[in-house]
Amino acid sequence: MIEVTDHKTETELDIIKKLIKHTRKREFKYAFYIEHHKHETINRPRRFLEAFAAVLKFSNYKFLLDLYSRISTKCTRCACTCQIYQATGDLKDIPCYRSNLLLGIYKRHFTYAGWLRGKFIGNGFITDDLIDELAESVYHCTACRRCFLECPMGIDHGLLTHLARYILSEIGLIPKALVVATREQLEGATHNTSAIPVPALLDTLEFLEEELKENFGIEIKFPIDKEHVDYVFFPAVSDFLLEADTLMGNAAVIHAAGDANNWTIGTQNFDGINYGLFYSDFMLGRIIRAEVAETRRLNGKNILIGECGHASRSAKFFVPTYGYPNPPPVINIMEYTAKALAQGKIRLDPNVIQERVTYHDPCNIARSGWIIDQPRFILRSFIKNYVDMTPGGRYNYCCGGGGGTVSIDEIRSYRTKITGKTKAEQIRATGADIVVAPCANCKKQLREVCEDNGLDNVSVVGLHDLILKAIRFD
Amino acid sequence: MEQWLAFAKGPLFRFTFTLMLLGLLRLFILQVWGIVEAYLRASDKNVPMKSLLKTTFIWTFPVTRLHRIRPFHSFTSFFFHVGMILVPIFFDEHIGMWEKSVGRTWVGFSKTVADPLTLITIAAIITLFMMRVIDRNSRFMSDAFDYLILVLLFIPFTSGYLVSHPDMCPLPYNLMMLIHILSAEVILVLLPFTKLAHVALYATVRLSSDIAWRFVPDAGEKVAAALGREGRV
Numbered sequence: 001m002i003e004v005t006d007h008k009t010e011t012e013l014d015i016i017k018k019l020i021k022h023t024r025k026r027e028f029k030y031a032f033y034i035e036h037h038k039h040e041t042i043n044r045p046r047r048f049l050e051a052f053a054a055v056l057k058f059s060n061y062k063f064l065l066d067l068y069s070r071i072s073t074k075c076t077r078c079a080c081t082c083q084i085y086q087a088t089g090d091l092k093d094i095p096c097y098r099s100n101l102l103l104g105i106y107k108r109h110f111t112y113a114g115w116l117r118g119k120f121i122g123n124g125f126i127t128d129d130l131i132d133e134l135a136e137s138v139y140h141c142t143a144c145r146r147c148f149l150e151c152p153m154g155i156d157h158g159l160l161t162h163l164a165r166y167i168l169s170e171i172g173l174i175p176k177a178l179v180v181a182t183r184e185q186l187e188g189a190t191h192n193t194s195a196i197p198v199p200a201l202l203d204t205l206e207f208l209e210e211e212l213k214e215n216f217g218i219e220i221k222f223p224i225d226k227e228h229v230d231y232v233f234f235p236a237v238s239d240f241l242l243e244a245d246t247l248m249g250n251a252a253v254i255h256a257a258g259d260a261n262n263w264t265i266g267t268q269n270f271d272g273i274n275y276g277l278f279y280s281d282f283m284l285g286r287i288i289r290a291e292v293a294e295t296r297r298l299n300g301k302n303i304l305i306g307e308c309g310h311a312s313r314s315a316k317f318f319v320p321t322y323g324y325p326n327p328p329p330v331i332n333i334m335e336y337t338a339k340a341l342a343q344g345k346i347r348l349d350p351n352v353i354q355e356r357v358t359y360h361d362p363c364n365i366a367r368s369g370w371i372i373d374q375p376r377f378i379l380r381s382f383i384k385n386y387v388d389m390t391p392g393g394r395y396n397y398c399c400g401g402g403g404g405t406v407s408i409d410e411i412r413s414y415r416t417k418i419t420g421k422t423k424a425e426q427i428r429a430t431g432a433d434i435v436v437a438p439c440a441n442c443k444k445q446l447r448e449v450c451e452d453n454g455l456d457n458v459s460v461v462g463l464h465d466l467i468l469k470a471i472r473f474d
Numbered sequence: 475m476e477q478w479l480a481f482a483k484g485p486l487f488r489f490t491f492t493l494m495l496l497g498l499l500r501l502f503i504l505q506v507w508g509i510v511e512a513y514l515r516a517s518d519k520n521v522p523m524k525s526l527l528k529t530t531f532i533w534t535f536p537v538t539r540l541h542r543i544r545p546f547h548s549f550t551s552f553f554f555h556v557g558m559i560l561v562p563i564f565f566d567e568h569i570g571m572w573e574k575s576v577g578r579t580w581v582g583f584s585k586t587v588a589d590p591l592t593l594i595t596i597a598a599i600i601t602l603f604m605m606r607v608i609d610r611n612s613r614f615m616s617d618a619f620d621y622l623i624l625v626l627l628f629i630p631f632t633s634g635y636l637v638s639h640p641d642m643c644p645l646p647y648n649l650m651m652l653i654h655i656l657s658a659e660v661i662l663v664l665l666p667f668t669k670l671a672h673v674a675l676y677a678t679v680r681l682s683s684d685i686a687w688r689f690v691p692d693a694g695e696k697v698a699a700a701l702g703r704e705g706r707v
Contacts, residue, residue, distance in 0.1 A: 050701060057697075059693040061686060063512055064508075067508070070501065071669060071672040071675050073669050076611040091611065097614070150543055153676070156683040156686075179707060183707040320518035322691055
């Protein structure tokens with residue numbers, strides 16, 4: 001920690017020199033200094049800048065911050081795409097404003113131009129208040145990255161939100177719900193965010209196997225710790241507790257597709273959830289490595305992710321980073337099911353679901369254009385009364401619980417009445433009885449959104465819940 | 475006055491143009507270097523170049539995107555850019571100047587095209603300025619420089635139009651010409667040091683954003699170690 005005592009007798013230049021010397025000693029590449037401020041009470045600004053400097057030194061963000069701070073034209077086009085700003089009308093919720101909080105700190109403390117400008121204008125330096133505002137702001141954002149699609153400059157505000165959350169996490173500013181779950185997953189006894197012990201998992205799966213046998217009259221198994229298989233399955237762990245139909249649907253599809261003996265659930269690690277994506281690159285990497293290690297322990301070929309948006313995105317886009325060498329391919333269960341359906345391996349009865357059904361695109365799998373058509377292909381194949389939301393696909397609206405905010409129960413009314421308001425209106429406009437949301441977080445959030453917005457007759461289910469009802473084995 | 479004009483047209487123009495060129499080149503090279511460095515540090519090197527190029531191209535000529543959000547602002551901004559790029563580079567009178575300074579010439583357009591283009595650009599500048607003032611979001615996000623830059627861009631276009639229409643010009647021709655040239659040179663100097671730098675950096679933004687998502691595999695550990703908190707959640 002850099003200690004700066006009260007240097008009233010020294011010139012500012014001396015202080016700067018001393019600080020640069022200190023930072024060099026600590027091997028920070030980017031020198032920084034801070035002014036004393038009346039709000040600086042617990043050393044947070046200094047710790048924030050230290051964390052910022054360390055992140056800049058070791059990661060890939062520096063060149064991007066330079067670029068963004070040079071080109072941001074503040075056209076506010078992003079304001080028109082942001083469902084949170086549309087709902088709150090609070091100018092501080094404009095994505096560009098949020099990004100500029102971080103860019104402002106970067107420019108002021110890590111660039112000569114910003115430092116010089118600050119000297120003349122005399123403001124812009126980091127304070128406790130600014131850190132509070134930043135922390136508040138980045139957790140207002142659901143990191144859905146919808147604004148990125150319409151930014152004419154190509155500024156990815158979601159990435160800046162991610163970076164700001166990462167830096168804040170390094171000084172201990174993280175929502176409790178995220179950090180407690182991640183701690184259990186990485187350092188707890190159960191290695192999963194819901195703290196399910198293995199015996200409980202095995203009991204649950206045994207019970208589900210019995211259910212499946214009762215439903216279909218055939219043995220559909222959840223293979224445990226089976227080695228040399230094509231697919232090692234990582235659903236969101238909450239599926240084991242809350243989404244039995246989704247899990248049974250997954251198993252039924254895999255069975256029907258002829259891979260009954262070719263997939264497994266590992267007992268060392270069976271949780272696809274990765275809250276690191278929401279607050280820390282470090283945790284993101286550690287969770288991914290644990291997934292890859294489990295896949296390798298079982299000599300599995302592919303990582304198969306269940307119905308979960310952020311679990312899918314974190315695995316798909318970060319296994320190549322953290323799973324080296326030879327990172328295993330990542331497949332989402334909907335890709336798997338769509339392929340099996342296209343190959344004619346699955347038979348779905350089109351007369352089972354009579355209700356009006358709509359589909360919610362989880363941001364983490366739809367925004368990049370990765371999984372948009374597959375679920376629609378599946379749904380249209382057996383649902384007569386299917387209706388799309390508008391807008392949908394890449395331009396979908398977030399459920400309102402993205403970026404890990406769904407885990408924070410204390411902000412439920414914010415999530416359902418503000419961030420989830422647009423989604424509630426969208427669902428209402430479709431007139432649907434069933435909303436299919438293939439994501440554990442979206443499902444939890446949308447159930448609460450429907451409950452709090454008078455959509456009592458709408459049920460929120462997973463894609464494989466409906467498949468389970470319609471799949472036929474005879 | 476003539477001497478001032480000759481100075482502004484000659485050495486000062488060459489100086490400001492060189493400064494702009496070197497400044498933008500520096501930014502572009504730094505950015506490309508940043509991209510290369512980040513790419514080398516990342517272990518996931520599977521960059522979707524084709525789709526990034528496609529998106530960059532679409533947004534460079536965003537004709538299919540303009541009507542979607544804030545159509546009036548988008549169209550105004552689009553025409554603002556069209557005039558801003560075409561008139562200084564391709565107007566016949568300017569080509570003569572380019573020939574003298576850069577030693578090259580190219581096909582341009584005459585006053586019949588330049589006049590409406592200039593008027594559209596001036597109208598667009600005024601509209602954008604007004605929108606910054608009127609629109610609640612824009613006003614909140616704008617600082618003094620965001621307004622100043624529009625004023626600075628307004629001067630060379632208006633003075634240029636008046637120079638080519640001496641009957642409408644309220645000032646002596648040479649004085650107006652001097653204002654035109656000097657104000658354009660101010661813009662040249664500002665290009666590398668302000669948000670106008672996007673003229674050189676724009677093409678790299680989407681690639682940069684994509685590569686920045688490709689994290690350095692051991693960065694998390696190193697950051698935690700540097701901050702003295704290894705391995706703790």
